[in-house]
Structures are given as structure tokens and as C-alpha cells.
Amino acid sequence: MPLTKLNFKPGVNRETTSYSNEGGWFDSEKVRFRAGYPEKIGGWLRYSESAFLGDCRGLHPFVALDGTKYIGVGTHLKYYLNQGGSFNDITPIRLTTSAGDATFSATNGSSTLTVTENGHGAVVGDFVTFSGAATLGGLITADVLNQEYQIASIVNTNSYTIEAREVATISSITTTSGLNPTAVSANSSDTGNGGGSVVATYQTSTGLEVSIQGTGWGAGVYGRGTWNSNADVSLSTTSMRIWTHDNFGEDLIINVRDGIIGYYDTSGGLSNRAVLLKDVSGANTTPTIAKQVIVSDRDRHVIAFGCDPQTNIGTQDPLLIRFSSQESITDWESTATNTAGDLRIGSGSEIITAVETRREIIVFTDVSLHSMQFIGPPFTFGITAISENITIAGPLSPVAVEDAVFWMGVNEFYVYKGGVQRIPCSVKDFVFSDINREQLEKVTAGVNSSFAEIWWFYPSADSTENNKYVIYNYEQKIWYFGSLARTFWMDRGIYEFPIAAGTDHYLFNHENGFDDGSTVPASAISSHIESSQIDIGDGDRFLLLNKLVPDITFRNSPDSNPNAIFTLKTRNFPGGDYLQTNDSTISRTAQETTTVVEQYTNQANIRLRGRSFALRVSSTATETGWRLGSPRLEIRPDGRR
Secondary structure, eight states, X not given: OOEEEOOOOSSBOOSSOTXXXXXXXXXXXXXXXXXTEEEXXXXXXXSOSOOOSSOEEEEEEEEOTTSOEEEEEEESSOEEEEETTEEEEOOOEEEEOOTTSOEEEEOTTOOEEEEEOTTOOOOTTOEEEEESOOOOSSSSOHHHHSSEEEOOEEEETTEEEEEOBOSOOTGXXXXXXXXXXXXXXXXXXXXXXXXXXXXEEXXXXXXXXXXXSOSSTTOSSTTSSOTTOOOSSOGGGOSBOOEEEEEETTEEEEEETTBOEEEEOGGGOTTSOOEEXXXXXXXXXXXXXXXXXXXXXXXXXXXXXXXOOTTSTTOOOTTEEEEOOTTOSSBOSOOTXXXXXEEEOOSSSSEEEEEEOSSOEEEEESSOEEEEEEEETTTEEEEEEEESSOOOSOTTSEEEETTEEEEEOSSOEEEESSSEEEOOOTTHHHHHTSSOGGGGGGOEEEEEGGGTEEEEEEOOTTOSSOOEEEEEETTXXXXXXXXXXXXXXXXXSSSSSOEEEETTSOEEEESSSSSEETSSSOBOOOEEEXXXXXXXXXXXXXXXEEEEEOOEEOTTOSSXXXXXXXXXXXXXXXXXXOOEEEEEEEEOOOOSSSSOOOOOOSOEEEEEEESEEEEEEEEOOTTOOOEEOOOEEXXXXXXXX
């Protein structure tokens, strides 16, 4: 019998049924398409063996003037500067108290210490460092007290608790699940208060790891407060913590969404922290709160979106845009002799995010899209409304590719290329019917430019954290999807590989190798692609499958005998169960030559019968990459009964 070549349309289609999508692919996992053919995605390895604290919602690569490479890492607990794999805490300081303002009290047999300080302004999870403390008289020594602590609970506006621990740096006790200290319990001799020289230094308050609804009873993360208590967050902090960051030369401007604007001087070295921008020498009417900061590359202005006006510092206007004078981070007062100024968007209730392209800055509100462009003095910037008929999933969902901006909306995907267009999506219902809409802020977009892909990571309906992805290949204009837990993604550039942050609090080099480097040693990546149903004619005849001739390459696989599993399965009706399956392992065997020759199982003898069949190609082996071609089948008509 002649063989039938199987050529499937590239991309995955879930907008229709498997039976009606004949000739296409219906399911995928860790597979991409290149030149129209499916292949396993690249693997990933830990960028560093160190973990960071908190959930990462921002990565920013940059290079100092001396050539040193850095990655800014913003989490809901800290802001780090990663250099050479080490996480250096540069979180700005919120408050440093006067000597003696803070005192301690201990209870015999307990590691819980109560710190008393009037108007401390801290929340649960904040970090504070004590210095100048004297021993309490027993096991709670001066060394135990004079360290960095994370606040365990808030008693009231004038006191909070910490858990005394053995002497250790925060970095040394950081694990993937948080801090793992060794507790120190007080004894009966610990009756002192730490003396009159205690200084408490508070870092910028921590944020939330999830979005919460409301601020009353039940709001916030489970276990954050005591039973039947109100939430320990105010209305202004109910959004999860998101960082934005940009370079001014080799220095770094950082911003907590709806919070502080910070400045880090790279020349100060990694032992220094970022400082509040308003505290930089020469600061003049500098905004103190914003939703996002961007440094305009073409004209060198620092731009704050959704910030406080110069006439009312400290009071946020969620639709106001302010910009510094050209080539200055400190001069924000608008005068006739500088280029500082402001703009206000007239539609919507708040600015969601802004994305810089080569020619303009695209500004999103909750209901509209605007183009902001440098026009020069006397107005400096102009802004034009583009569309008022869009939605956006969250601040992290848009991404720029040259002059195009792609983003995920609430129920659609969009692209801006001089105008707004909805992107036809063959997996739209599949994605939006299985997404946690209470956590849409977590949706994050990233570019994988080596493969012309936009990745969106999102939380599925039964998850509070990103655990799924959907990919749009903007060259082939096709879609595919899978499962992967990533909270932020940045493309390759100054670093060889794309780098992404995992929910396990590690950074990973992606498209590196063939395996899952979340574990040591690395484990296999489970990948597969499955076709829709194929029948004969109108499906009124049975078919008999007798022979499979594979077409697959394992080129560059480190394993000397890589393999993939071809599975054929048949059923009699579109909605029925698969009645028969047949698995065949297709492998390459090493040759006694200097060059590995692609050599496969010549054919697989099978015997399956049904009205329709589907093909599935999968792999669960380590050190194995694969790419499918056009397999062939011997298909015989087998009557109507």
C-alpha cells in the first residue's frame, strides 16, 4: 500500500474541536514551531546557586562604565543588584531612628522579642536593622540584637515583634521558601531593654505577593494577620508589589508601583544602598510617589507616571505625568530655562503602565492608549490619544519589539503598530477560560527574540501564581502553549541567554541545554505535541493503520542514544474515548564514526483500527532535543462497519 505523508498546519488551534481541526495540532507542552515544524523548546539552568527573598516582579540588565554587568532584581520584599551571581541588597532606607528610640523586652523561654518604638510605621514583613544595642542580660546578647530582622507581627502603632536568632546575615539564611534562622530563646536573666543607644534602620516597606480584594476582614494572604483581625495593609497597598527601573547613564532609577522613587549610584559600590530620589543632593520638587519611572533614551529625561504634582508633593495623581529637566535626575521644577514639565491624561482613572519604543512612549490607562513623543521646547513632550477601546491585563503584560507593542488584555490579545489591532488567536478561549482573574496583575510578557516569540506567563484558574504560558510567534503568526512557573522574563542582550525568575526564587538561563535545571542534577523536560483527529473521507469509513515511518531529528542532542515516543490512537466517534493506542520508541543509535549520523528506527509495525486517529510525539528523556518532520503512515480503508 502507498504511504500517506502527514503534514500538519503549524501552530496549535483550540478555538474549535479536535475533529473539526483536521490537519492541525491540538495540544502542546514545551514545544515551539520553527519553519512550520514542531520541536522541543530549549532547557534552562540556574543563573546562580543563590536564591532571593520574595516573588520577583522586575528584572533589569545594564552595564556600568567599567564593563561590569548587573541585573536589577525587584521582589515584593527586597530590591537586589545581582553581579556575578551574588544578590546584593540595595533596598532604600525608609527611616533611621535616633539613639534610644527603640527598646526591647523578652519573655523567659521564648524567642519572641517585643520592640517598642513610637510611630514606627512598619508593616508585617518589613526589614529593620538594629545597632548600638546592649545585651538583655542572658542569652539575648548584643550580637543577637545587632542584626537585620524581618518583622513578625504588628502589636500596635508603637510596637511590633521579631524572632531572636543566632548571628547570621539575611543572605546566609535565605532559602527558596523564605528565611530559615536558628532561634535563640530568652532565659530568666534577659530583663534589660537594650540600653539607650539602640538605633533602628528601617528599609522601604515591603509589599504584597498577591493582589487582594478590599482591606477589611479576610483581605490579604492567608496567615498574614491574626484570626478575626483587620488586614494590616491600607487601601493604597492592596496591589501586589511591582518594581520598574531604568538607567540614567550607569546609575539606576528604581520605583515601587504607587510608592517610592529611588536612585542607586553605581560608583558607590555594592556595599551601598539606593537612596530616595528626593534625598539626592540638589533635588528640587522631585516626585516622591509614582506608578512607574522611565528614562527617555533619545532625549535623556526621567519620566514619572502617575505621580505627585510639584505643587502638592506627597499627594498622588494617578493620571499625571511629570518629567525632569533634560540630563538631570534632580531638577523637576518647571521653569522658563529648563525642560522640566508635566502632562495629564484626560481619560481613565489611572495610568496602568508605559512602554518605550524606538519612536515614542506608549502609555496605558485602564481604558485608553496614548502616544507620548518628544517635541522639544517649550512643551518638551506631547501626548496623543490612540484608542479608547482596549483592555490590559496588568502593568507587566505589554512588551515592545522594535516599534511594535504587544499585550494581553482582559479577553483579547493586542498589538500596536501605529494603530491598535486585535491579534487573531487560535487558543484564546483556552487561555481566558483558565486564568485566575483575581491575579491578572501577575501576567507578565517577555520577548524571546531568537525565535520571534512573545511569551505571556499567567496564573491558571486554580493557581494564585504564574504556572502557564502562551506564546505568539510574530513571524509565523501562530500560537502554542504549555506549563512553566515564571514570574518575570527578560530577553537576551548583554547576557547570552534569556533570563527568567522562577516561583522557586531562582534566576534561570533559558534556551540553555535540553533539560530542567531547577534541580541539581538537572531533570528531563517532558514535552509533547498532539494532532487533531484525522479520518478518511467524511469519517463514514473505518481505517486500518499498519505501518509508521518516522521523520524526526535529534540533532545536537548530547545523549548518544536519544529517543522520542510516537503514539497513534484511534476512536470511532468525535466525542468518544480513544479505543486503541500504539506506542513506538524512535531512537538514534551512535555510530563508530567521528560524526554522529542521524539514524532512526526504520519503521514501526502497528495495527490500529477506528474511524479516526491522532498522532502524539513526546519525550521524557534527559539530554534530548528533537524536531519533527513529515512522518508517513500506511493507511488502509477498512469498510463501513
